[in-house]
Amino acid sequence: MEVLTAISKVGIYVIFGVTLLGAMMAVTLRNIFHAALSLALTLIGVAAVFFVLRAEFLGAVQILLYVGGIMILVIFTVMLTTRIGDRTIPTSNHQQWPVLIGALLLLLYFVRMIGKTPWSIKSELAVVSAVQIGKSLVSTFIFPFELTAVILVAILIGTVILAKSDEGEEKS
Amino acid sequence: MIPLHHILFFSSTLFCIGLFGALSRRHVVGILISVEIMLNAANVNLVAFSRWTGLIPVNAQVFAIFIITLAAAAAAVALAIVLTIYRNRKTIYTNEIDLLKW
Numbered sequence: 001m002e003v004l005t006a007i008s009k010v011g012i013y014v015i016f017g018v019t020l021l022g023a024m025m026a027v028t029l030r031n032i033f034h035a036a037l038s039l040a041l042t043l044i045g046v047a048a049v050f051f052v053l054r055a056e057f058l059g060a061v062q063i064l065l066y067v068g069g070i071m072i073l074v075i076f077t078v079m080l081t082t083r084i085g086d087r088t089i090p091t092s093n094h095q096q097w098p099v100l101i102g103a104l105l106l107l108l109y110f111v112r113m114i115g116k117t118p119w120s121i122k123s124e125l126a127v128v129s130a131v132q133i134g135k136s137l138v139s140t141f142i143f144p145f146e147l148t149a150v151i152l153v154a155i156l157i158g159t160v161i162l163a164k165s166d167e168g169e170e171k172s
Numbered sequence: 173m174i175p176l177h178h179i180l181f182f183s184s185t186l187f188c189i190g191l192f193g194a195l196s197r198r199h200v201v202g203i204l205i206s207v208e209i210m211l212n213a214a215n216v217n218l219v220a221f222s223r224w225t226g227l228i229p230v231n232a233q234v235f236a237i238f239i240i241t242l243a244a245a246a247a248a249v250a251l252a253i254v255l256t257i258y259r260n261r262k263t264i265y266t267n268e269i270d271l272l273k274w
Binding site: 125 | 173174176177178179180181182184185186187188189190191192193195196197198199201202204205206208209212215216219220222223224225226229230231233234236237238240241242243244245247248249251252253254255256258259264266267
């Protein structure tokens with residue numbers, strides 16, 4: 001049992017490491033298709049973090065929507081548009097090094113601020129069930145909920161109109 | 173359970189990686205991938221705060237659900253725009269898409 005306890009303590013850090021590695025690969029790999037696959041690794045890692053934090057519903061939504069939906073969209077777009085693996089084309093613009101330094105400085109600032117802030121941590125950690133989320137969605141957050149429905153319909157129509165090929169107009 | 177600090181360090185590192193990618197990629201789909209990473213970092217933060225410090229823990233998770241929904245919708249629109257640009261201009265590199273430059 002002691003082995004299991006030790007593994008469960010180290011496990012979350014392993015998940016962190018894999019997720020961060022996937023993110024780094026997603027932003028630096030030359031081949032954009034490989035970058036999309038690394039993004040899938042990152043998203044699954046974040047879903048695992050949700051499960052560890054006892055947000056099971058969010059973890060399931062993350063896997064369904066991100067890994068099942070957005071990943072398919074991204075991979076479709078990559079396959080429809082890019083000349084995959086063309087090594088002569090540079091993948092980053094000329095701002096790479098200044099941006100890297102800026103991001104590292106921002107990270108340093110975040111770490112210092114997180115260390116300085118006195119967090120008021122509760123004595124017992126909260127666990128949120130899917131039932132509570134559902135009730136909150138249709139009572140407290142009913143207005144944003146309905147607004148999201150309107151936005152989704154608008155985006156559905158807009159996406160279809162944007163992406164449909166207008167060959168008929170080109171011929172005339 | 174691990175302390176709150178470690179989760180926050182993790183999510184801020186994830187955010188900074190996404191920021192680096194969003195500002196340095198030349199490929200439009202690469203920029204989209206980086207933006208998704210940044211949104212995920214925000215979600216991790218929301219869930220961590222809901223577990224450790226929130227007065228009403230449900231609210232943070234509802235916010236995270238809204239973020240996921242709108243991120244999916246935004247990705248769909250952005251990818252449709254990418255497809256349209258590719259069909260019209262035969263390129264998806266940000267420095268070659270100069271329709272709105274004078």
